[in-house]
Every structure is written in C-alpha cells, then in structure tokens.
Amino acid sequence: xxxxxxxxxxxxxxAYNYKPVLWDIDLSIPEGVLMAIVGPNGAGKSTLIxxxxxxxxxxAGSVAVYGKPYKKQRDKVAYVPQKGSVxxxxxxxxxxxxxxxxxxxxxxxxxxxAKQKKxxxxxxxxxxxxAFKGRQISxxxxxxxxxxxLARALVQNAxxxxxxxxxxxxxxxxxxxxxxxxxxxxxAGKTVIVVHHDLQTVPEYFDWVTFLNVKHIATxxxxxxxxxxxxxxxxxxxxxxxxxx
Amino acid sequence: xxxxxxxxxxxxxxxxxxTAVLGAICGMLGxxxxxxxQSLLGDAISHAALPGIALAFLFTGLxxxxxxxxxxxxxxxxxxxxxxxIVTKTHLKTDTALGLILSLFFGFGELVLSYLKKQPDxxxxxxxxxxFGQAATLVQSxxxxxxxxxxxxxxxxxxxxxxxxxxxxxxxxxxxxxxxxRFIDGLISxxxxxxxxxxxxxxxVVLMSAMLLAPAAAARQWTNSLGTxxxxxxxxxxxxxxxxxxxxASYNNLSTGPVIVLxxxxxxxxxxIFSPSRGVLFKQIRLIRNRRDLELKKTLYxxxxxxxxxxxxxxxxxxxxxNGFQGFTRGTLKTLSDKSWITIKGQDWSxxxxxxxxxxxxxxxxxxxx
Numbered sequence: 001x002x003x004x005x006x007x008x009x010x011x012x013x014x015a016y017n018y019k020p021v022l023w024d025i026d027l028s029i030p031e032g033v034l035m036a037i038v039g040p041n042g043a044g045k046s047t048l049i050x051x052x053x054x055x056x057x058x059x060a061g062s063v064a065v066y067g068k069p070y071k072k073q074r075d076k077v078a079y080v081p082q083k084g085s086v087x088x089x090x091x092x093x094x095x096x097x098x099x100x101x102x103x104x105x106x107x108x109x110x111x112x113x114a115k116q117k118k119x120x121x122x123x124x125x126x127x128x129x130x131a132f133k134g135r136q137i138s139x140x141x142x143x144x145x146x147x148x149x150l151a152r153a154l155v156q157n158a159x160x161x162x163x164x165x166x167x168x169x170x171x172x173x174x175x176x177x178x179x180x181x182x183x184x185x186x187x188a189g190k191t192v193i194v195v196h197h198d199l200q201t202v203p204e205y206f207d208w209v210t211f212l213n214v215k216h217i218a219t220x221x222x223x224x225x226x227x228x229x230x231x232x233x234x235x236x237x238x239x240x241x242x243x244x245x
Numbered sequence: 246x247x248x249x250x251x252x253x254x255x256x257x258x259x260x261x262x263x264t265a266v267l268g269a270i271c272g273m274l275g276x277x278x279x280x281x282x283q284s285l286l287g288d289a290i291s292h293a294a295l296p297g298i299a300l301a302f303l304f305t306g307l308x309x310x311x312x313x314x315x316x317x318x319x320x321x322x323x324x325x326x327x328x329x330x331i332v333t334k335t336h337l338k339t340d341t342a343l344g345l346i347l348s349l350f351f352g353f354g355e356l357v358l359s360y361l362k363k364q365p366d367x368x369x370x371x372x373x374x375x376x377f378g379q380a381a382t383l384v385q386s387x388x389x390x391x392x393x394x395x396x397x398x399x400x401x402x403x404x405x406x407x408x409x410x411x412x413x414x415x416x417x418x419x420x421x422x423x424x425x426x427r428f429i430d431g432l433i434s435x436x437x438x439x440x441x442x443x444x445x446x447x448x449x450v451v452l453m454s455a456m457l458l459a460p461a462a463a464a465r466q467w468t469n470s471l472g473t474x475x476x477x478x479x480x481x482x483x484x485x486x487x488x489x490x491x492x493x494a495s496y497n498n499l500s501t502g503p504v505i506v507l508x509x510x511x512x513x514x515x516x517x518i519f520s521p522s523r524g525v526l527f528k529q530i531r532l533i534r535n536r537r538d539l540e541l542k543k544t545l546y547x548x549x550x551x552x553x554x555x556x557x558x559x560x561x562x563x564x565x566x567x568n569g570f571q572g573f574t575r576g577t578l579k580t581l582s583d584k585s586w587i588t589i590k591g592q593d594w595s596x597x598x599x600x601x602x603x604x605x606x607x608x609x610x611x612x613x614x615x
Binding site for chain 2: 054079081085086093104106109110111112
C-alpha cells in the first residue's frame with residue numbers, strides 16, 4: 001500500500017549554544033498514523049516538534065508538510081504545547097482560549113464572530129468541557145486545562161496534529177478521554193504526532209513510534225519496531241527499570 | 246485653592262487634563278506590561294530615557310519639551326534593545342540586564358546633567374524636572390501631544406487586540422498560527438516606551454514605572470477578563486492623575502508626580518485588600534467560613550457514625566460521648582440544632598431525619614464530572 005508522506009524532516013540539526021540537541025534527523029511520517037515520539041529526558045523530543053513548527057530555528061535542515069515547505073502549509077498543522085508553557089493565571093476564560101484556535105484562519109486584525117464562537121463551542125463539547133466555557137482558566141484542574149488546549153487545536157481543523165506531552169499530569173479518566181479523541185482523529189484520516197513518556201502504554205495507544213535520542217534511532221509501526229533492541233539503543237541498557245517501574 | 250478654581254483656572258485645567266490622559270494611557274499599556282511579566286522593563290526604560298533628555302539639550306540647546314522627549318524616546322529605545330541583546334546573547338538573566346542598563350543609563354544621564362549645570366549660562370535650569378516630574382510645567386501643546394499619542398495607541402490596541410491577547414497568553418502558539426510575533430512584540434514595546442516618554446515631564450524618570458504598573462496591578466485584582474482589566478486600569482490611572490493633581494494643587498508646595506503615584510498606590514492597596522475574589526480580606530473571611538463549615542460537618546458526620554449503628558436513627562445519645570471528638574464545641578451543637586440537623590433534650594442529642602440524610606450524602610459530592 002502506497003502511503004502519502006504527511007511530514008518529511010530532512011537533515012535537521014538543532015543546537016542550544018554549543019551542544020547539539022538534535023543531530024542530523026531524517027524522518028518521514030506517513031499520513032494517517034497515530035505516532036508516539038519516545039526517548040529519555042533531554043533527547044530533544046519537544047525540540048523536534050518545536051523546530052518542525054518553526055518555533056526554534058534549526059542550524060540546518062528542512063521540513064516539508066505534504067511536499068511543500070511548512071511555512072506555506074501552516075493551515076494544515078495544529079499544535080498542542082506543553083501545559084506548563086503558559087501562565088494559567090492569565091485573565092481569560094476557557095472559551096476564549098479555545099477561540100484562539102480560530103485566529104490563524106482569521107488572519108491579521110479580523111475579529112472572531114459568531115461562526116468562530118460556534119466552532120469553539122463544538123470543540124469544547126468534544127472534549128467534554130462545554131459546562132466550563134465561562135470558567136476563568138486558573139480555576140480549571142490540570143486535566144481540564146489540558147482538554148482546553150486539545151480543544152483549541154481541534155478548532156484549527158488541521159490535517160496534522162503535534163502534541164507535546166498531552167498526558168502529563170492528568171488523571172486516568174482524562175487520559176482515556178484524550179486518547180479516545182486522538183483515536184477519533186486518526187479514524188478521520190488525520191495524522192497525530194505525540195511526545196510521549198509512558199513506554200508501557202505505547203503499544204496500546206499508538207500504531208507508529210519514533211525512537212529519538214539526539215539522533216534519530218528508528219521510526220515505524222509499533223508492532224514491528226517496538227522491541228528490546230530499539231529500546232536499548234534509545235534508553236541504554238537499563239531501560240527495563242523504567243518500563244517496569 | 247477652592248474647588249471652583251478647578252474649572253476656571255486655565256493652567257490647572259490644562260494640568261489636570263494632562264495628568265488624566267497620562268493616567269489613562271499608562272493604565273492601558275501598563276496592563277500589557279504587567280501581563281507580559283515585564284513590569285521592571287518600564288523602570289529600566291524610564292531611567293534609560295534620562296541621558297536622551299540631557300544629550301538632546303546639550304546638542305540643540307533647546308528646552309522645548311518635544312525635542313527633549315524625542316531624545317528620551319531614542320535613548321529609551323536603545324536601552325530596550327540593549328536589554329534584549331544582553332538577555333539573548335549572554336547567560337545573564339533579565340533582572341540582571343534590567344539592573345545593569347537602568348543604572349548605566351541613569352548614571353550617564355546624571356553625568357551629562359551635572360556637566361550642564363557647570364555651564365556659565367543658567368539656561369539649563371529646569372532640566373531637573375525630568376527626575377521627579379513637574380506637572381505645573383505642562384502647557385496646552387504638551388497635553389495635545391499626550392492626547393494624540395493616547396488616541397493612536399487606543400486605535401492600535403483595538404485593531405490588534407486579538408494578536409496582543411494571543412501573544413501575551415501563548416507566544417509559541419501564536420508563531421505556529423503564522424503571526425509575526427516579533428512584530429507584535431515590538432508594537433507593544435513601542436507603545437509602552439511611548440507612554441513612558443510622554444509621562445516623564447509630569448511624573449519623572451524615577452517614578453514613571455509606578456504610573457505604569459500601579460493601575461494595572463490594581464485592576465487585575467477586580468476582574469478575570471483582559472478587556473475589563475485594561476478599561477479598569479485606564480480608569481484607575483485617570484483618577485490617580487485627577488486626584489493627584491487636585492491634592493497637590495490644594496497644598497501649594499507638593500510636587501504632582503509623587504502625589505499622583507501615591508494616589509495610584511492607594512488604589513493598589515484598596516484593591517489588594519477589598520477585591521471580592523482575590524483580595525486578602527475576603528480570602529481570609531472565606532477561609533474562616535470554610536473551616537467553620539467543615540468543623541460543623543465533621544461533628545455531624547461523627548454523630549452519624551454513632552447513630553448508624555442503631556436501628557432507630559432518632560434515638561437520643563448523651564452529649565458526653567462526643568467529648569472524645571476534637572473540634573466539637575457547645576457552639577457547634579447549637580448551630581447544628583439551628584439547622585435542625587439535630588435536636589437537643591437536656592444532656593442528650595438525637596439526629597433528625599434531615600440531619601441523617603445530610604450526613605449520609607456529605608462526601609459523595611466530589612465525584613468527577615462526566
């Protein structure tokens with residue numbers, strides 16, 4: 001079966017100061033997969049997503065989305081940042097944050113109207129947060145804040161979703177709710193790329209996986225490549241301790 | 246000074262209008278500075294403006310406030326750019342960069358001022374007013390400049406409202422949506438510098454940052470909406486300007502800048518204490534109330550535990566058996582019976598049907614939604 005390539009990363013190298021964080025990454029992600037990016041702390045997982053999205057300037061390399069440079073394809077890509085990356089005490093409501101997902105399509109200066117509000121409300125409903133639409137965001141629990149971020153990305157109605165640790169600090173119910181939404185996205189033909197920490201749930205949640213530790217180690221279907229060999233290459237000989245907890 | 250002078254005295258009217266407009270623009274743009282967590286940037290910029298004023302006078306020999314403020318604007322900008330440069334190019338953190346630039350520029354400004362003071366002609370007299378501000382020197386043309394700048398920044402703020410909000414809340418996300426965050430960032434910085442510079446004559450470099458931050462900090466206490474916060478901050482700023490001018494005019498020798506800043510500080514103090522949701526006072530009251538309520542419910546639950554073991558829930562029990570339970574007082578018993586959760590007869594108490602039901606359902610309410 002010939003699959004379209006959703007995201008192609010070519011020779012990507014990123015460094016903070018002198019130390020390379022990502023070294024010569026080549027990666028192609030086929031359309032329609034639900035993919036985990038795994039690797040130890042400091043492996044450059046978040047950096048990979050951020051440099052694909054142009055938030056971090058790479059030293060070298062290029063990123064193509066459906067064959068064209070990412071900058072021309074922004075409307076096809078949605079992003080869920082780490083929950084801790086923003087100040088949740090900002091004076092705004094849940095609905096307002098979700099509305100931000102419509103800003104990209106609106107462009108400069110134009111204001112969101114009834115149509116955008118409707119989209120935002122629909123997304124809130126999808127993540128089970130409609131009842132909290134008027135809530136000040138600091139008064140939401142960690143799991144609820146994560147759902148708000150997810151809703152904001154859903155509003156973008158993109159083809160490709162990048163998520164940075166969406167399961168971090170959420171309870172078991174929220175984790176199930178989120179993974180169900182991700183699986184729905186895949187069913188709808190979207191490509192979902194998730195920075196993930198819990199190795200145990202990889203086979204259960206995802207169908208593709210990328211192993212990363214500064215260098216790219218392997219990418220492929222979970223059933224083919226999620227094995228001792230790649231885990232050892234990524235985490236070192238002691239990875240089993242991490243898996244078994 | 247009579248109240249009526251306020252409306253008849255031309256000079257006072259000009260000054261009052263000027264400080265009111267200044268308060269409004271500072272409150273408005275100060276909200277962005279506070280939310281961007283760059284409160285101290287305002288302080289650094291205003292201090293950095295001083296050498297600009299001194300050098301502008303040195304080179305032009307003019308004391309026209311527009312010329313001097315143009316100098317202030319330029320050196321304020323250079324200061325801002327240097328702060329950014331230090332933060333991005335070195336390992337120094339923002340607070341260090343702010344402190345460095347603030348004292349470096351201020352020191353240089355003082356140096357040039359002291360050089361000017363040694364000059365034989367007395368022409369330079371009056372430049373000192375930019376240190377602490379002197380609202381009395383405001384003339385109509387100054388106020389017109391203030392109004393124009395305020396108008397422009399209001400229009401820009403309304404146009405780019407969505408972009409400003411997005412940038413302040415989540416800059417990285419704004420980038421992925423395709424917005425030029427450097428442009429938006431620069432726009433906000435530009436108008437903050439502008440607001441600082443037009444306030445220098447009135448409030449002075451030393452106190453200017455309070456003018457920027459105090460109304461915004463006060464406004465944040467009262468609302469959880471960005472729009473309301475900006476409007477409230479502008480209102481607080483305006484009132485600080487008007488009251489400050491009024492007070493300083495009533496007592497002849499008080500300088501206006503410090504009085505305005507003190508009035509703004511009163512707004513902050515009142516807001517910190519009395520705001521219903523974030524204020525210290527109501528927080529404390531809520532805390533005490535919640536504790537009492539919890540104490541009451543714990544007692545009720547303890548009683549429920551005793552009653553549960555018997556078939557007849559209304560069976561009386563001795564008050565003495567409660568003695569082993571901490572947190573129970575005569576007062577609690579009385580409140581419980583006032584709520585008709587229990588009845589007291591002599592030395593005995595018994596649960597009512599209502600009390601039994603309440604206790605049975607007490608801790609079932611914390612189930613997650615959905």
